[in-house]
Amino acid sequence: MSEPASSVVTTPLAAIETPLLAVALAEGTSVPASLAALDQAAGGVLTRAITSGDFKGKRDETSLLYPAGGKAQRVLLVGMGKAGDVTRNTLRRAAAVGGKRARALGATQLACAVATEARNGTTARDLGQAIVEGAAQGAWSFTELKAAPDDPRPEVAAIVIVCDDRESKDAEAGRRVGDAIAAGHRLTRYLQVQPGNVCTPAYLANEAQRLADAYGFTATTLDRQEIGKQGMGALLAVAQGSAQEPRFIVLEYRGGGGGDAAPVVLVGKGVTFDSGGISIKPAQNMEDMKFDMSGAAAVLGTFETLGRLKPKINVVGLIPATENLPSGTAVKPGDVIRSLSGKTIEIINTDAEGRLILCDALSYARRFKPVAVLDAATLTGAVVVALGHAAIGIMGTDEALLGEVREAGERAGERCWPLPLWDEYRDLLKSDVADVKNSAGRGAGTIAGGWFLREFADGYPWVHLDIAGTAYTESEAPYQSKGPTAVGVRLFSEFILKRAGA
Ligand code: BES
Numbered sequence: 001m002s003e004p005a006s007s008v009v010t011t012p013l014a015a016i017e018t019p020l021l022a023v024a025l026a027e028g029t030s031v032p033a034s035l036a037a038l039d040q041a042a043g044g045v046l047t048r049a050i051t052s053g054d055f056k057g058k059r060d061e062t063s064l065l066y067p068a069g070g071k072a073q074r075v076l077l078v079g080m081g082k083a084g085d086v087t088r089n090t091l092r093r094a095a096a097v098g099g100k101r102a103r104a105l106g107a108t109q110l111a112c113a114v115a116t117e118a119r120n121g122t123t124a125r126d127l128g129q130a131i132v133e134g135a136a137q138g139a140w141s142f143t144e145l146k147a148a149p150d151d152p153r154p155e156v157a158a159i160v161i162v163c164d165d166r167e168s169k170d171a172e173a174g175r176r177v178g179d180a181i182a183a184g185h186r187l188t189r190y191l192q193v194q195p196g197n198v199c200t201p202a203y204l205a206n207e208a209q210r211l212a213d214a215y216g217f218t219a220t221t222l223d224r225q226e227i228g229k230q231g232m233g234a235l236l237a238v239a240q241g242s243a244q245e246p247r248f249i250v251l252e253y254r255g256g257g258g259g260d261a262a263p264v265v266l267v268g269k270g271v272t273f274d275s276g277g278i279s280i281k282p283a284q285n286m287e288d289m290k291f292d293m294s295g296a297a298a299v300l301g302t303f304e305t306l307g308r309l310k311p312k313i314n315v316v317g318l319i320p321a322t323e324n325l326p327s328g329t330a331v332k333p334g335d336v337i338r339s340l341s342g343k344t345i346e347i348i349n350t351d352a353e354g355r356l357i358l359c360d361a362l363s364y365a366r367r368f369k370p371v372a373v374l375d376a377a378t379l380t381g382a383v384v385v386a387l388g389h390a391a392i393g394i395m396g397t398d399e400a401l402l403g404e405v406r407e408a409g410e411r412a413g414e415r416c417w418p419l420p421l422w423d424e425y426r427d428l429l430k431s432d433v434a435d436v437k438n439s440a441g442r443g444a445g446t447i448a449g450g451w452f453l454r455e456f457a458d459g460y461p462w463v464h465l466d467i468a469g470t471a472y473t474e475s476e477a478p479y480q481s482k483g484p485t486a487v488g489v490r491l492f493s494e495f496i497l498k499r500a501g502a
Pocket residue numbers: 274276292349351352353354378379380381382438439440445468469
């Protein structure tokens with residue numbers, strides 16, 4: 001999908017000429033004063049929708065109105081629930097509902113406004129940022145692989161934020177950030193949704209190189225032979241069953257501290273298809289395992305955002321990329337391999353491949369002497385059992401960093417919930433023959449994955465994000481199409497921008 005342009009205007013609502021004006025408002029039984037002029041210009045259609053009780057303002061509720069007069073062809077009322085509960089996440093979600101409806105209607109421009117009575121202390125900067133992020137997210141669609149799209153309506157080409165004069169400067173600052181994050185989001189979703197036969201490890205490496213060329217990052221890519229030479233035996237073991245060559249991708253953005261300040265390292269799991277390997281998965285929904293590179297996609301999307309905003313900070317992205325397939329050359333249960341760290345690993349289950357490729361990336365990260373390492377991985381089905389699809393499972397070695405990442409997640413609307421990495425759980429990974437085994441018994445699957453990584457995340461503060469429950473959705477929502485969610489991009493971006501003081 002092409003990129004919608006965004007802008008801030010201070011035109012009065014009643015004078016906005018647009019195919020679709022989305023107005024977010026809170027629960028209530030009368031038209032808020034800030035919308036009175038619009039209502040009047042529109043011939044009282046807001047009053048009729050609201051006082052009749054047809055539109056109550058509940059979260060995600062919408063009412064599409066065709067005003068008899070005024071400049072907007074259509075007005076979409078979008079509910080945000082109780083005014084006292086409104087946050088920037090509520091604004092983003094309401095804008096996303098508007099964006100999704102705009103796309104469905106074929107409206108090429110979407111103007112968005114929020115009733116001032118419903119702002120609940122959210123700043124103009126929040127408004128500008130959240131509206132662009134949300135509207136772009138909602139308007140997203142992927143039809144590239146259809147010879148005959150089901151609905152060939154035009155895409156949303158422009159997003160317009162409507163606000164007061166005295167807020168426009170701050171809203172514009174927010175818009176700029178939101179626009180860059182939306183671009184990262186879009187790239188991530190695009191990569192996620194690509195089928196496994198298109199999005200291979202080499203494809204991800206090309207994307208990293210493309211970003212490097214566009215924004216002046218340094219990209220380094222190791223192929224199978226170089227991965228072997230480095231001693232990344234764990235990544236190599238997962239890759240050995242596949243005809244597709246693995247890649248180890250290093251992206252470096254130098255934006256701060258004269259270039260040599262210790263960087264934040266972002267690590268993303270890049271399994272471009274996870275069949276389970278010899279421990280093969282059931283056929284049901286196996287096609288979803290093309291999304292097993294969502295962590296990698298989030299890292300690349302974050303670099304898109306970095307390239308646009310150029311914050312004053314150094315960031316390194318590490319992506320171990322491979323397929324996980326069964327074959328005559330595939331790694332087998334019982335095999336023992338040697339990781340980059342030197343630790344040996346007994347393979348119990350070849351479907352626990354994510355932790356294998358990540359452990360080598362975490363060891364590789366040490367050479368950058370990072371201030372913090374954050375990894376994102378669709379690591380365990382167990383995180384869905386624990387937290388469903390509403391939260392990222394978060395674990396780590398540093399309480400302050402855990403808190404900082406969780407706060408970034410709150411701002412981003414990508415919430416994280418902690419699971420403990422207590423010493424008691426270390427025993428899950430005891431192997432009879434090697435230093436560790438890659439899979440434990442039935443219980444505490446997400447913690448076992450986290451603990452495995454912890455064995456290798458040595459020498460820096462580290463946080464692990466298990467995004468298996470949040471990276472893609474199996475059903476449509478009013479604010480989001482079914483499929484990839486780009487989870488991680490907003491969280492990473494918020495984290496980095498805050499650290500950069502931007
Ligand atoms: N990629 C999967 C995890 C996953 C499951 C992601 C569902 C998205 C949705 C991962 O590689 C995996 O297979 N994990 C195993 C680990 C087990 C063998 C210890 C799992 O969760 O079953």
